[in-house]
Amino acid sequence: MSEYDLVIRGGTIADGTGADLFEGDVALRDGVIVAAGAVAGSGREEIDARGKLVTPGFVDIHTHYDAQVTWDTQFSPSTNHGVTSVLMGNCGVGFAPCRPDMREQMIDVMEGVEDIPGIVMAEGLPWNWESFPDYMDAIEQRHMDADFAVAVPHIPVRVHVMGQRAIEREPATGADMQAMAAIVREGLEAGAFGFSTTRVIGHRTASGDQLPVTTASEDELLTIAMAMKPFGRHLFMSASEFDTGNGFSSEFRMLSRVAEASGQTVTFPLLQYNEAPGRWREIADACAASRAQGIDIYGQVVGRPVGVLFGHQLSLNPFRGCPTYDAIEHLPVTARALEMRKAEVKAAILSEMGLPLDPKKYPAFMREVSQCYAMGENPDYAPPASARFDNIAAQRGCSVEEVAYDALLEEDGQAILYFPARNYTHYNLDVVHHMLRREDTVLGLGDGGAHVGAICDGSMQTFLLTYWTRDRVGDRLPIPEAVHMMTGHTARVGGFGDRGIIAPGYKADLNVIDYDRLRLAPPRASFDLPAGGRRLTQGASGYAATILSGVVTARDDTPTGALPGRLVRGRRPAPVA
Template sequence: MADHDLVIRGGTVHDGLGSPPRAADVAIRDGLIVAVGDVTGAGKREIDARGKIVTPGFVDIHTHYDGQVTWEERLMPSSGHGVTTVVMGNCGVGFAPCRPHQRDMLVKLMEGVEDIPEVVMVDGLPWNWESFPDYLDALDERRLDIDIAAQIPHSALRIYVMGERAARREAPTADDLAKMRALVAEGIDAGAFGVTTSRNMMHRTKAGELAPSLHSDVDELCALMDGLTDADAGVFQIIPAPDGDAGVEFDVLRTVAEHGRRPLSFTLLDVAGQPGGGWRHMLAGLERAAADGVEMRGQVAPRPVGMFFGLDLSLHLFSCHPSYRAIAHLPLAERVARMHDPDFRRRLLSEQPEDSNPVTLNLVAAFRATCPWGDTPQYEPAREDRVESLAAAAGRSLEDYSYDLLLGDEGHAVFYLPAANYSGGNLDSVREMLGHPNTVMGLADGGAHYGLICDASFPTYLLQRWARDARDDQRLPLPLAIAELTSKAAATVGMADRGRIAEGWKADINVIDLDALRLHVPRVAYDLPAGGKRMQQASDGYVATIVSGEITYLDGEHTGALPGRLVRRSRAQPLERAA
């Protein structure tokens, strides 16, 4: 008779705390780790991990699976990259609380901010909730491949309390602020992990209307923080204005953090030309805050915050040209055929882009700085790899040259734009921010930006680029890289039951062939509700992923197991440790 449900044999075990690894077996029973060391008892199932590393399951604290989790059991792409817990509801956008007549407002907001097609949400969302506690109750019924945790989104909250006034740039009344404060406390008491908001002016509906949270003054942000204080729990997550003065933005962040004395995390980016000292000012501000006992942490992306373009994706150079918009609804093959017609080409190239949303126009114009990809990801391109440089070298206009490139691979050609975190044409700033005591790796955005961004692969990239392949003077030690993905991430949002390999801790575990770890180029799949499309990015090297003691993925293939559940804040506290 087996002594354990599962035993992982002979791997190099990383505890998730950054300690030196050790050769050990790991035994699991009833969803908990019950032994780490020389395990003599047998398991009902066993995994041979010799030559492999064994890590805690990864905790991704910045995702947008708020909708996808209601219609899908597998939270891809994240669950394909060793992630066993995701935290959603970031950036102030989500679907609860929401009155029935306000649903369209939240859908249009999510469509614009997170690039999720409206038809996907209309077809996929069951809307079997109104309040935030209702939403959590609905999620409690879901059975998934990984665990999920939720945060309260400010824009949804503002619309719920203020209705149309929230979108009309009206200031909240004292009564509005009191209601928002009470609803935050109610959501935290029901199991939310925090409240989230955004000051990023790029966050707009598809038509260009600003997200409701962007109209908020500091007193409104402090009212949200008061809700956390009232509940005596939860984290405040915020995106500062990336083009705003770094000094002004950090002062806002610190004011809110000091006001409630609750932990605050925020997006920390290297944005080219940001006034006020940019990311360096914010990193120094984090150090001062820590010295003063103010708990703040910057979320850092491990590579450029990049965007993909192409005919089969959300945007490309001609997305806003009238002639292209007239055929945009057609299947890709038909669009490609039309674009091969000389008369269509001539007409389109004579046009100028048109759109009511300035962000969309700016993104389309940024195509000139994209780099075409082949069969291998290239996240650190040189300037001469840009489309505009290639066009100039060929003696052709940007538009004429790009037209032919977009038709490559029968219209499946992919173009990458390294935006933030690449101002110097390298990742030196990322390395300085990454692994800092007051930062944590984040911002993977799984569940959003289906046709524009594919960063759910951040965990794989971090291990591959920074822990395995970096030159010696830039390498992030493997134990510390794993801590970024596990215990440090869990601690940032107040999860105290996962992120470690130790007796009595939740049995969320990865077995990884580090030498084989490799990312593939993202591919488009039409597998969303209503036939919607999204990018999926596969990887090699994940031997096994385990959630609550059940093997969910073996060699990248889903086993069919769905042990993932909603994690309420009260359930993410220390479990009874095994003897």
């Protein structure tokens, strides 16, 4: 009789702590790791991991699967890349609490902020909830390919309490703040992992309006954070923007005060902006100073540029807004590409590129094709300067718009352009290397489930392993350190203390990876959302097995159909040694 449910034999183990790699076995029973090292007993199933890398399952603390969890069984694209636990409800957006008369407003918000088509949500969301605990009860019935937890999002909370006054961004009264705090307390009692908000002016509804919480006062945020204090340490996540005029950021100081007073773990996005390329370091240094005073605050960082994708099948296309292009956009993509190959059509569209864009419909950067690159079949997220369109245009003696035009006609019109909007000011990832290795940062911002027609960064975990530990020319990350960033560290900061480490007593979530063969596939448009909605997906090759709760959910890059993923209610402590 077998002693274990599953034994992984002879793998090279990165245990999630950052410790050195070692060769060994991992034995699983009843969804828990029971032995790691030399395992003598047999398993009902055994996986030969010789020559392969064995890691904990990856933990992603910044996703937006709040809608997808209600209609799908897979957290794709994240689970294509070894992710076994996700945290939803980020950036202050979500769908609970929500009265029936506010559903359209919540859809309008999510469509604008996270680029999920409104028709998809209108058809796909079952709306079998009203309060936040109702939503938790509803999604608890879902069986998924990864475990999932939720933060209470600020926008639906504020709209639920203030109604139209929130939509118009009126200041909250003291009574409003206390009512919001009560909803957040109710959410934590139901098992929420924390609270999230957004302060980003560029976050808009699909109608083009500012969000109901963007200008919320410090008193409002502090009232909510203090309501969380009796529950112990939870996440307080703010999608903030920073101005470091006069050598400091009032926004950062506000977040630091909230963290200090409430004892919560505050996180914020830490990114390099082209218009202020050194600001990230000022904010990071301020974060380090706060942490030195015992304040629990982290910058969430991403392992590559935040890359916006342009394409004929995607939400953004540099030629949209040109009358000649708009007149043929209704055509199927292959027919559209044929039309665009006509010289007179090309000339007309290129001549219209100088026309102003409607700012409520299109972002200004949609026309910044000089800084774009062709994505191609082998995606390169740190492309050389020679591949940038302005340099190609100079070499060819043509305009950058013509380079972009021709590039988008490749692959029968299904080609994708890559615009590294953040973290690529100096056309390399040296800044990201510094961000990743700081003690005051945590990996996040993958945004799986969101920006479905313009960004596909849910593949971050595969990129971190392939680029940073193997393929990068220059300073690399040791494999144990990179794995720790995606497992033990994100699990501890995020509240998933029972996973992210390969040791007895920890949850049996693991990856077996053919490290030498690990590759990213190019992002592609898929039309598999409700109502035939479009989204970007991205696969990978090299995941020999992904295991969740001791069950193999994917084998050789293909889902097995097993769905052991469940709602995680309440932050999880580390197992007792």
